Amino acid sequence: AQRVTQPEKLLSVFKGAPVELKCNYSYSGSPELFWYVQYSRQRLQLLLRHISRESIKGFTADLNKGETSFHLKKPFAQEEDSAMYYCALRQEGFQKLVFGTGTRLLVSP
Amino acid sequence: DAGVIQSPRHEVTEMGQEVTLRCKPISGHNSLFWYRQTMMRGLELLIYFNNNVPIDDSGMPEDRFSAKMPNASFSTLKIQPSEPRDSAVYFCASNSRDRKNIQYFGAGTRLSVL
Numbered sequence: 001a002q003r004v005t006q007p008e009k010l011l012s013v014f015k016g017a018p019v020e021l022k023c024n025y026s027y028s029g030s031p032e033l034f035w036y037v038q039y040s041r042q043r044l045q046l047l048l049r050h051i052s053r054e055s056i057k058g059f060t061a062d063l064n065k066g067e068t069s070f071h072l073k074k075p076f077a078q079e080e081d082s083a084m085y086y087c088a089l090r091q092e093g094f095q096k097l098v099f100g101t102g103t104r105l106l107v108s109p
Numbered sequence: 110d111a112g113v114i115q116s117p118r119h120e121v122t123e124m125g126q127e128v129t130l131r132c133k134p135i136s137g138h139n140s141l142f143w144y145r146q147t148m149m150r151g152l153e154l155l156i157y158f159n160n161n162v163p164i165d166d167s168g169m170p171e172d173r174f175s176a177k178m179p180n181a182s183f184s185t186l187k188i189q190p191s192e193p194r195d196s197a198v199y200f201c202a203s204n205s206r207d208r209k210n211i212q213y214f215g216a217g218t219r220l221s222v223l
Contacts, residue, residue, distance in 0.1 A: 101151035
């Protein structure tokens with residue numbers, strides 16, 4: 001069965017510090033990986049997906065199939081990055097997403 | 110498009126009452142998902158539909174929960190009878206099988222069962 005693990009419930013950093021939110025997955029096929037972000041009392045929205053290979057709001061994530069990871073990184077955190085971040089996996093040929101339990105990022109001034 | 114629309118935004122009810130949550134997916138999307146979000150368990154998929162047909166309801170907690178999708182533009186999630194442990198935020202999401210294949214979420218319904 002597919003599984004997504006986000007080991008940190010809370011990550012607290014100072015503004016300007018680098019950020020890495022960890023995501024590991026278990027799936028034997030070729031997964032599609034996503035990061036969703038939820039700002040305070042707002043809906044979840046897609047931040048980025050591995051097939052796009054783009055940087056959104058300064059965030060990047062690289063799919064590492066050897067380590068089965070899809071960590072989210074940003075070199076310099078901003079206060080407005082404070083939010084809940086969910087990593088998600090979609091199995092080939094399926095529509096449903098399997099989400100991790102989420103990591104709350106707090107960026108302090 | 111207004112996006113995925115959920116109603117009500119907030120619902121406060123007493124234990125034992127019936128609760129109905131509503132969702133209007135994005136026009137043209139053929140998959141619809143119901144999720145429950147809690148502090149303890151994060152985001153859990155309850156059920157999803159493809160072309161109005163339930164595909165996977167393995168996440169539905171128990172018989173008190175039921176979901177319907179009578180047409181492509183409307184779905185309901187019903188809890189009867191409700192219990193305090195059902196208190197959570199319930200999200201609806203939809204996506205289409207186009208090139209983007211991205212899941213879009215509604216604003217959620219915050220349910221409090223007293």
